[in-house]
Amino acid sequence: MEWTRYIDPLLQGCWVTIELTVYSTILGTLLAFGAGMGKLSHNPLIKALSVTYIEVFRGTSLLVQLFWLYFALPLLGELIGLDLRFHPVTVGVLALGLNIGAYGAEVVRGAVQSVPRTQYEAAKALNFTRTQTLWRIALPQALPEMMPPFGNLAVQNLKDTALVSLISLGDLAFRAEQLRNLTQDSTTIYTMVLFMYFGMALVLAALMGLLERHVGRWRHRRR
Amino acid sequence: MNEPIIRCEGVVKRFGELTVLDHLDFTVDPGEKVTIIGPSGSGKSTVLRVLMTLERINEGVVYVDGEPLWHEQGAKGLEPASEAHLRKMRQKMGMVFQHFNLFPHMTVLRNLTEAPRYVLGLSPREARQRAEELLELVGLSDKAEAFPSQLSGGQQQRVAIARALAMRPKIMLFDEPTSALDPELVGEVLRVIRSLAEEHELTMLLVTHEMDFARRISDRVCFFDQGRILEQGPPEEIFSSPKEQRTREFLHAVLHPEE
Ligand SMILES: Nc1ncnc2c1ncn2[C@@H]1O[C@H](COP(=O)(O)OP(=O)(O)O)[C@@H](O)[C@H]1O
Numbered sequence: 001m002e003w004t005r006y007i008d009p010l011l012q013g014c015w016v017t018i019e020l021t022v023y024s025t026i027l028g029t030l031l032a033f034g035a036g037m038g039k040l041s042h043n044p045l046i047k048a049l050s051v052t053y054i055e056v057f058r059g060t061s062l063l064v065q066l067f068w069l070y071f072a073l074p075l076l077g078e079l080i081g082l083d084l085r086f087h088p089v090t091v092g093v094l095a096l097g098l099n100i101g102a103y104g105a106e107v108v109r110g111a112v113q114s115v116p117r118t119q120y121e122a123a124k125a126l127n128f129t130r131t132q133t134l135w136r137i138a139l140p141q142a143l144p145e146m147m148p149p150f151g152n153l154a155v156q157n158l159k160d161t162a163l164v165s166l167i168s169l170g171d172l173a174f175r176a177e178q179l180r181n182l183t184q185d186s187t188t189i190y191t192m193v194l195f196m197y198f199g200m201a202l203v204l205a206a207l208m209g210l211l212e213r214h215v216g217r218w219r220h221r222r223r
Numbered sequence: 224m225n226e227p228i229i230r231c232e233g234v235v236k237r238f239g240e241l242t243v244l245d246h247l248d249f250t251v252d253p254g255e256k257v258t259i260i261g262p263s264g265s266g267k268s269t270v271l272r273v274l275m276t277l278e279r280i281n282e283g284v285v286y287v288d289g290e291p292l293w294h295e296q297g298a299k300g301l302e303p304a305s306e307a308h309l310r311k312m313r314q315k316m317g318m319v320f321q322h323f324n325l326f327p328h329m330t331v332l333r334n335l336t337e338a339p340r341y342v343l344g345l346s347p348r349e350a351r352q353r354a355e356e357l358l359e360l361v362g363l364s365d366k367a368e369a370f371p372s373q374l375s376g377g378q379q380q381r382v383a384i385a386r387a388l389a390m391r392p393k394i395m396l397f398d399e400p401t402s403a404l405d406p407e408l409v410g411e412v413l414r415v416i417r418s419l420a421e422e423h424e425l426t427m428l429l430v431t432h433e434m435d436f437a438r439r440i441s442d443r444v445c446f447f448d449q450g451r452i453l454e455q456g457p458p459e460e461i462f463s464s465p466k467e468q469r470t471r472e473f474l475h476a477v478l479h480p481e482e
């Protein structure tokens with residue numbers, strides 16, 4: 001068994017997987033805050049946009065979103081005279097980010113809504129606007145509450161990156177498939193891949209744990 | 224004489240079937256220190272919350288500083304107030320809550336500078352300077368970098384008072400500011416409130432069960448019962464020779480709880 005020969009190509013795949021995870025998690029986080037807060041907005045347009053985005057992306061599968069962005073969008077672009085062909089990495093990040101952002105938005109909304117009413121009243125008594133109250137008072141307090149579900153979403157996102165191998169992106173799952181076709185050594189390769197995903201998930205979970213401690217540090221201080 | 228700074232005319236506030244303020248008439252002069260006493264559920268908090276625009280009214284008109292609070296002068300008389308009008312009116316008032324309601328994720332200093340900076344538009348330096356002066360006033364200069372969870376209840380309430388003052392309100396509303404405190408912490412908060420009561424300009428409305436304190440600092444005591452003022456007058460009068468049976472009963476129950 002020459003499992004050491006697989007290490008290099010698989011690590012290359014890991015790197016792509018990590019890139020996809022990091023970029024799409026960042027995009028997803030931005031979208032989650034935007035749409036989650038947007039859903040709480042009193043501006044009907046912002047609210048409608050946020051709700052629509054959340055429902056569409058939670059209501060369809062990631063695979064369909066991925067194929068739609070990769071295969072359907074360019075054709076649609078042709079029709080209206082725009083070049084909407086993107087690099088597979090871009091499409092992968094976009095699909096993963098949009099998908100995770102929609103789920104994250106519900107986490108943000110729920111956590112912000114769980115901030116006690118008395119905090120909103122204190123903010124009103126100090127004459128903060130509603131938007132200021134949401135972003136400056138409610139959201140930061142809600143952050144620690146969001147972290148555990150965000151951690152789960154990030155790990156989910158890492159696992160979902162395997163789907164992008166279907167649009168021929170050289171991520172870990174794609175490399176594994178390539179090697180397997182080449183060598184037929186399924187057991188070794190997939191065992192290695194299993195451990196690699198697991199290792200990455202452990203690291204990601206640990207990072208999220210650190211972040212959780214950081215955003216919640218005002219909670220743990222005691223007299 | 225001066226125009227009253229607060230004037231409630233026939234104010235009605237209902238929660239569903241329950242009428243909490245029942246055609247309340249109530250005026251406060253500029254600079255006056257008014258204490259509101261009365262049984263639980265008589266509408267004391269609701270009056271303050273209406274003034275702070277935390278609670279809408281169902282009927283009547285409230286004037287603050289010469290302008291209707293919950294209304295605006297429209298083409299056809301008074302119309303419901305816009306958010307812009309409410310924000311302008313809110314600027315005149317500050318409120319101290321029973322449970323402090325500090326922002327737990329901010330240091331003491333930021334609790335004091337956040338609204339002056341982002342609501343009043345003060346520069347960071349100005350806001351900080353104002354906050355430091357106020358922390359000195361409430362005796363907590365050494366706690367600027369602490370988080371609320373690191374403070375005792377008495378300290379938190381003093382920060383809350385400073386936070387409200389940082390907005391330079393004309394009117395300060397205190398809703399049972401010492402009721403949530405351990406007995407040994409009540410004094411430090413009352414001392415701060417008393418020092419404010421010595422300010423001639425500041426109008427103060429205080430809901431409290433601290434009768435001795437009310438007697439010492441107020442110009443007037445109002446006894447609330449069932450959403451109205453049943454009796455009011457100078458503290459000596461209300462505490463020594465109340466006219467109404469209900470007032471006598473209430474004071475007796477508060478002053479001699481064991482009987
Ligand atoms: N948001 C609310 N919804 C329903 N009932 C309320 C609400 N706020 C207050 N009440 C009721 O209104 C009455 C007066 O309340 P409040 O002004 O807090 O009384 P006090 O401060 O004098 O004890 C009470 O019976 C209380 O239960």
Ligand SMILES: [Mg+2]
Pocket residue numbers: 267268269399
């Ligand atoms: Mg009350």
